[in-house]
Amino acid sequence: MSFAFTNENLEQIEALKKRYPSPKALSLPCLWIAQYQEGMISLDAIEAIGTLIDTPSMEIYRVATFYTMFNLEPVGTYHIQLCKTLSCALCGKAEILEHLQTKLGIAAGESSADGRYTLTQVECLGSCGTAPVMQINDRYYENLDRKKIDSILEVLK
Amino acid sequence: MKSCKIVSRKFDIEQSHTLNIAREHGAYNAVESAFSLDGEAIIEIIKTSGLRGKGGGGAPAGKKLSLIPRDGKRPSYLVVNADESEPGTFKDRQIIAKDPHLLIEGMIITSYAIGAHDAYIYIRGEYYQFQKILQEAIDEAYAAGIIGEKVMEHDYRLDITVHRGAGAYICGEKSALLESMEGKRGHPRLKPHQPEPEWYFGNPTLVSNVETIASVPFIVKNGADAYRQYGTKSSPGSLLFGLSGHVNRPGIYEVEFGVSMFEYIEHFGGGIKNGKKLKAVIPGGASTPVLTVEEAMCANLDYETLRAMGSSLGTGGMIVMDEDTCMVSALKNLLEFYHHESCGQCTPCREGTGWVDGILATLLEGKGRQEDIDRLLDVSGTMNGTTICVFAPAVSGVIDAFVQKFRGEFEAYLKEAR
Numbered sequence: 009m010s011f012a013f014t015n016e017n018l019e020q021i022e023a024l025k026k027r028y029p030s031p032k033a034l035s036l037p038c039l040w041i042a043q044y045q046e047g048m049i050s051l052d053a054i055e056a057i058g059t060l061i062d063t064p065s066m067e068i069y070r071v072a073t074f075y076t077m078f079n080l081e082p083v084g085t086y087h088i089q090l091c092k093t094l095s096c097a098l099c100g101k102a103e104i105l106e107h108l109q110t111k112l113g114i115a116a117g118e119s120s121a122d123g124r125y126t127l128t129q130v131e132c133l134g135s136c137g138t139a140p141v142m143q144i145n146d147r148y149y150e151n152l153d154r155k156k157i158d159s160i161l162e163v164l165k
Numbered sequence: 166m167k168s169c170k171i172v173s174r175k176f177d178i179e180q181s182h183t184l185n186i187a188r189e190h191g192a193y194n195a196v197e198s199a200f201s202l203d204g205e206a207i208i209e210i211i212k213t214s215g216l217r218g219k220g221g222g223g224a225p226a227g228k229k230l231s232l233i234p235r236d237g238k239r240p241s242y243l244v245v246n247a248d249e250s251e252p253g254t255f256k257d258r259q260i261i262a263k264d265p266h267l268l269i270e271g272m273i274i275t276s277y278a279i280g281a282h283d284a285y286i287y288i289r290g291e292y293y294q295f296q297k298i299l300q301e302a303i304d305e306a307y308a309a310g311i312i313g314e315k316v317m318e319h320d321y322r323l324d325i326t327v328h329r330g331a332g333a334y335i336c337g338e339k340s341a342l343l344e345s346m347e348g349k350r351g352h353p354r355l356k357p358h359q360p361e362p363e364w365y366f367g368n369p370t371l372v373s374n375v376e377t378i379a380s381v382p383f384i385v386k387n388g389a390d391a392y393r394q395y396g397t398k399s400s401p402g403s404l405l406f407g408l409s410g411h412v413n414r415p416g417i418y419e420v421e422f423g424v425s426m427f428e429y430i431e432h433f434g435g436g437i438k439n440g441k442k443l444k445a446v447i448p449g450g451a452s453t454p455v456l457t458v459e460e461a462m463c464a465n466l467d468y469e470t471l472r473a474m475g476s477s478l479g480t481g482g483m484i485v486m487d488e489d490t491c492m493v494s495a496l497k498n499l500l501e502f503y504h505h506e507s508c509g510q511c512t513p514c515r516e517g518t519g520w521v522d523g524i525l526a527t528l529l530e531g532k533g534r535q536e537d538i539d540r541l542l543d544v545s546g547t548m549n550g551t552t553i554c555v556f557a558p559a560v561s562g563v564i565d566a567f568v569q570k571f572r573g574e575f576e577a578y579l580k581e582a583r
């Protein structure tokens with residue numbers, strides 16, 4: 009499977025290059041753009057990014073594997089990330105996790121067979137005042153309880 | 166207890182993140198005051214105001230600004246640290262989402278003061294929905310001629326670029342943040358003995374927290390004395406303190422430094438949930454040593470009081486725990502966090518965070534022995550002072566406080582106690 013940025017994305021990257029002292033600064037922005045384009049980051053994408061920003065692809069790989077938000081494996085259409093750190097844990101995270109696992113029929117760290125859902129537990133999302141909280145793709149869902157989870161999952165169906 | 170509205174002034178105004186509404190309420194008025202002065206004069210005002218860095222360290226902000234050479238021989242940069250990831254901390258996102266123009270205004274003034282023409286905001290990857298609000302505000306500011314080739318018709322160029330992180334707590338450490346912005350793994354750098362600016366691609370760079378920068382417009386517009394009217398002598402001004410955990414009204418409430426922690430929790434937090442009693446408070450983000458209820462009762466929210474108690478004000482994000490909280494589980498939760506977030510560069514931290522997490526797991530399974538608690542403290546001791554950055558020493562402080570202050574609970578989990 010080969011990888012090529014779309015023209016629109018290439019233009020975006022070229023525009024970004026003007027904002028930084030070196031094209032090497034663009035590894036994170038390029039990885040983000042690649043992940044939005046493909047849903048994950050493939051080795052071919054890493055290779056392409058390396059060429060584009062004048063950086064050895066091994067260095068891009070090092071970066072891609074360091075940051076938890078880059079998915080080197082495919083994830084479900086809806087990537088549900090539940091915060092597990094202290095404030096959320098104090099405010100009922102365990103109950104929310106159990107409810108999510110029952111509703112989705114998968115354990116934390118798994119994806120549903122139809123590829124629609126991936127459930128993971130993540131560290132502090134910086135939303136401690138509205139705990140418990142989860143992130144589905146790019147959006148936060150705060151002050152969770154069972155009922156709220158039910159209505160959120162209903163909309164996703 | 167009175168709230169204080171220096172940074173949070175526009176938070177309750179509908180649509181305050183849009184340029185028109187922000188301007189109706191005085192946004193960008195401080196820019197004119199700033200451009201009537203030269204950079205050194207602005208830095209002097211900030212120094213006199215006593216403004217301290219609000220990202221957790223509390224170092225004098227003015228001094229940090231004056232470290233940037235202003236000889237014009239090479240470019241300098243401003244990088245705003247919006248990688249807010251310290252558990253218990255959720256204040257910077259309020260500024261970004263509710264008053265992004267205040268941040269941009271602060272960035273204009275600070276960039277002008279240090280002579281920077283390129284400024285960046287490094288925002289944690291998870292905050293994408295807030296990043297979009299921020300980007301819209303920046304786009305509005307460009308379109309209105311507030312930033313760009315000419316800053317509000319002054320002969321000064323300023324470009325602001327938002328740089329998105331991707332889920333690494335350590336990138337909140339300023340040198341790791343710059344490594345990340347150079348396109349690398351977020352590994353903290355070795356620090357020199359002399360105070361120095363940070364370096365971005367070899368050029369001097371100021372890295373500063375969102376709230377610190379957002380405090381600058383008030384100071385420049387109203388003067389250092391106006392800022393010093395709030396807070397204490399050595400902790401002047403205010404902070405967006407936060408409450409989470411077992412309180413009735415968690416949230417962010419700005420008050421001046423020096424108020425009573427207990428009164429703050431009672432007044433703004435509405436007391437402890439379900440009528441329970443208070444047991445412990447982590448005063449300023451997970452990395453500050455926990456306080457017992459007795460300590461919390463007599464603590465004041467300023468840098469000096471908390472330091473004297475062997476803890477720290479940190480980011481001001483308090484995690485409140487009620488009488489039913491299991492302190493062993495609470496520590497385990499935090500150690501899992503640190504184990505996951507250690508960048509892996511230094512052995513004592515990479516291995517140590519795993520070991521202490523493992524020891525806590527053994528304790529919680531009821532398989533622990535007395536020597537496990539000793540080993541926990543021993544590993545903690547080895548992690549302190551043997552690494553490049555302050556991550557491992559902070560973990561060490563967290564462990565020591567939990568074990569020393571709640572040792573009985575740890576011992577109750579031991580095999581021989583069962």
